[in-house]
Every structure is written in structure tokens, then in C-alpha cells.
Amino acid sequence: MVLPSRTFVVGVGPGDPELLTLRAARVLERSDVILHPGPRDDAGFAIEVVTPLLRPDQEVRGMALAMRRGRDDGSVGYDRVALALAGVARGGRTAAFLTEGDPMLFGTGASVAERLRALAPEVPVEIIPGVSALAAAAARLGWPLARKDEILTICPATYHAEQVGAILDRGGPVCWLKAADVLPTLVEELRRRGRLDRATLVERVGRPDERIFVDLAAALEEDLSYFTLILVR
Ligand SMILES: C[S@@+](CC[C@H](N)C(=O)[O-])C[C@H]1O[C@@H](n2cnc3c(N)ncnc32)[C@H](O)[C@@H]1O
Missing domain, CATH: 3.40.1010.10 (Tetrapyrrole methylase, N-terminal domain)
Incomplete structure (x- = not known):
């Protein structure tokens, strides 16, 4: 029944x-x-x-x-x-x-x-359905997640720490979820490719304690929560 x-x-x-x-x-x-x-x-x-x-x-x-x-x-x-x-x-x-x-x-x-x-x-x-953190972060930053022919990669970073460089090399915008753990690797790989200024970290988007880091290297010093994502364009 x-x-x-x-x-x-x-x-x-x-x-x-x-x-x-x-x-x-x-x-x-x-x-x-x-x-x-x-x-x-x-x-x-x-x-x-x-x-x-x-x-x-x-x-x-x-x-x-x-x-x-x-x-x-x-x-x-x-x-x-x-x-x-x-x-x-x-x-x-x-x-x-x-x-x-x-x-x-x-x-x-x-x-x-x-x-x-x-x-x-x-x-x-x-x-x-609900509004995802990706959509909220993109709106907050005024960064389209993807446009025209771009291919958006959404990566749960914790599980793919060893592939950060390879994923960046595919090109296109990337959204890194569960990002706090891989931040040091991401900073290093972005810097190596001269793309550090193309990334922004958003923590607790939409909450009163929301934080945004346009300088990813500065975020290395911080104790970041699980609710952290990074957009790279
Ligand atoms: C398991 S995923 C869940 C995603 C969720 N279902 C969504 O649609 O947004 C958890 C990850 O989403 C991201 N996330 C969820 N809420 C967030 C928020 N308010 N601010 C920033 N990132 C958030 C973080 O990267 C977190 O590690």
C-alpha cells in the first residue's frame, strides 16, 4: 500500500x-x-x-x-x-x-x-530543491558559474587533493567544495600557473558570519570551517 x-x-x-x-x-x-x-x-x-x-x-x-x-x-x-x-x-x-x-x-x-x-x-x-551554496557564492561575488561554451567543474576537493593541478589544467571555471583541506595545495598550484588572482574563497555564504577572501594566501592563516568553497575563473 x-x-x-x-x-x-x-x-x-x-x-x-x-x-x-x-x-x-x-x-x-x-x-x-x-x-x-x-x-x-x-x-x-x-x-x-x-x-x-x-x-x-x-x-x-x-x-x-x-x-x-x-x-x-x-x-x-x-x-x-x-x-x-x-x-x-x-x-x-x-x-x-x-x-x-x-x-x-x-x-x-x-x-x-x-x-x-x-x-x-x-x-x-x-x-x-534548494539554492545551492555555489549559486549563492556566485551571486554574492558577481561571478557567473559558467557562460557560453564554458565547462564548469565542481570538485569535492577533499577526495581529489592529488589532482588539483590536473583539474586546473583542464581549463574552465572550477568550484571547489570541501575546500579547506586542500587550500595549501590549491594556493601553490594556482600560483604556479599565475592564476592566484582568479580565485576567491567564500565561507558560510549568506550567514551573518560569512567571510570572503579574494587573497587566497591570506586565508592560509585562518581556521576555516567545513562550509568553505572556492571559485576559480
Ligand atoms: C557536501 S557539500 C553540500 C553542498 C550543498 N548540498 C549545496 O547545494 O550547496 C558541502 C560543501 O558545500 C559547500 N557549502 C555548503 N554550504 C556552504 C555555505 N553556506 N558557504 C560556503 N560553502 C558552503 C562547502 O564547500 C561544503 O564543504
């Missing part, structure tokens, strides 16, 4: 509550239970974006999914979230799992939806 759509994976955008879509706001309004990847019920990147929209009668659960820097398939954590969503739906209530940016771009939400479909195929899940 297929239940009416009672589970949602919701992209909450990069951090600025004004970049939440109307659809996301409407789904949150009708959700009885809100799950999110944060370490506690009331703390985490995604839940902080939507907290002003929530009512006291809505239940909020932090699922403590670590934003790991290393290689890890995270499937145990995703199963836990998927089963929690299914449990709420089977009880006749509506549940939403929050994910930062867009769920389908390196998003935890995409994996949760996949596991939910596998573990509880009778529970329909709807994915609500």
Missing part, C-alpha cells in the same frame, strides 16, 4: 533564510516532525536556517550525522534517518528531513531519500 506523501527531503539553501523557497516554507509549515543532520535537536547548520519558521508544537530531532572530511559512505547514519522518517509516516504524521543547499548536489538528503526508497518503498518521499 502506498501512503500519501508524508515525507519530504527539504533543501534549505545556503544559510540566508530569505533564500528558502516558498515550497520549502509550505512543507515545513505542514510537517509534524523536522529531522536534521545537526548534533543536537536545537543546533546545526540547517535547523538554524528554519528555526524562525517553526511552531512550538512541531517536534525537532537532531540526527547527529557528522559532516566528515574523509571518505565514508555514511550509510548507517542515512539508514537511521530513513527509518525515523518512515516511522513518522507510518504513524500517520508528516516528516521533513532538512539538508543544506540543494539536496541533490552532494547532499545528505539525496542519500537519505535513496535509503528511504530502499528500506520503506511504501513511503513516498518528495524532494524539495
Whole structure:
């Protein structure tokens, strides 16, 4: 038996509550239970974006999914979230799992939806797209991500530290996600190619504590968060 759509994976955008879509706001309004990847019920990147929209009668659960820097398939954590969503739906209530940016771009939400479909195929899940951090950073800087015939590379840098030079040599704009770990390599490879001035680092775009470094070398001294990306044109 297929239940009416009672589970949602919701992209909450990069951090600025004004970049939440109307659809996301409407789904949150009708959700009885809100799950999110944060370490506690009331703390985490995604839940902080939507907290002003929530009512006291809505239940909020932090699922403590670590934003790991290393290689890890995270499937145990995703199963836990998927089963929690299914449990709420089977009880006749509506549940939403929050994910930062867009769920389908390196998003935890995409994996949760996949596991939910596998573990509880009778529970329909709807994915609500969100504004990705890439789009928000490009808009903030006034740098098009790609135009005309350009090929945009989006690289989760943590996994490809040894290929930084080769990726730059392909040409075209590059967006480096999970960028903090590879910053020293990136600075060196860009400098070698005379392209250091073609890169900008954006941390926590859209948040009150957003930081932008047009001088990447200056950022080497900083303690950068996981929520850091670098655009190179
Ligand atoms: C696993 S990816 C998730 C991307 C997300 N689904 C999206 O659409 O933006 C996580 C990486 O996205 C980037 N990121 C996410 N939110 C960000 C923000 N507010 N500011 C800067 N970078 C961000 C960082 O590079 C971070 O390491």
C-alpha cells in the first residue's frame, strides 16, 4: 500500500533564510516532525536556517550525522534517518528531513531519500530543491558559474587533493567544495600557473558570519570551517 506523501527531503539553501523557497516554507509549515543532520535537536547548520519558521508544537530531532572530511559512505547514519522518517509516516504524521543547499548536489538528503526508497518503498518521499551554496557564492561575488561554451567543474576537493593541478589544467571555471583541506595545495598550484588572482574563497555564504577572501594566501592563516568553497575563473 502506498501512503500519501508524508515525507519530504527539504533543501534549505545556503544559510540566508530569505533564500528558502516558498515550497520549502509550505512543507515545513505542514510537517509534524523536522529531522536534521545537526548534533543536537536545537543546533546545526540547517535547523538554524528554519528555526524562525517553526511552531512550538512541531517536534525537532537532531540526527547527529557528522559532516566528515574523509571518505565514508555514511550509510548507517542515512539508514537511521530513513527509518525515523518512515516511522513518522507510518504513524500517520508528516516528516521533513532538512539538508543544506540543494539536496541533490552532494547532499545528505539525496542519500537519505535513496535509503528511504530502499528500506520503506511504501513511503513516498518528495524532494524539495534548494539554492545551492555555489549559486549563492556566485551571486554574492558577481561571478557567473559558467557562460557560453564554458565547462564548469565542481570538485569535492577533499577526495581529489592529488589532482588539483590536473583539474586546473583542464581549463574552465572550477568550484571547489570541501575546500579547506586542500587550500595549501590549491594556493601553490594556482600560483604556479599565475592564476592566484582568479580565485576567491567564500565561507558560510549568506550567514551573518560569512567571510570572503579574494587573497587566497591570506586565508592560509585562518581556521576555516567545513562550509568553505572556492571559485576559480
Ligand atoms: C557536501 S557539500 C553540500 C553542498 C550543498 N548540498 C549545496 O547545494 O550547496 C558541502 C560543501 O558545500 C559547500 N557549502 C555548503 N554550504 C556552504 C555555505 N553556506 N558557504 C560556503 N560553502 C558552503 C562547502 O564547500 C561544503 O564543504
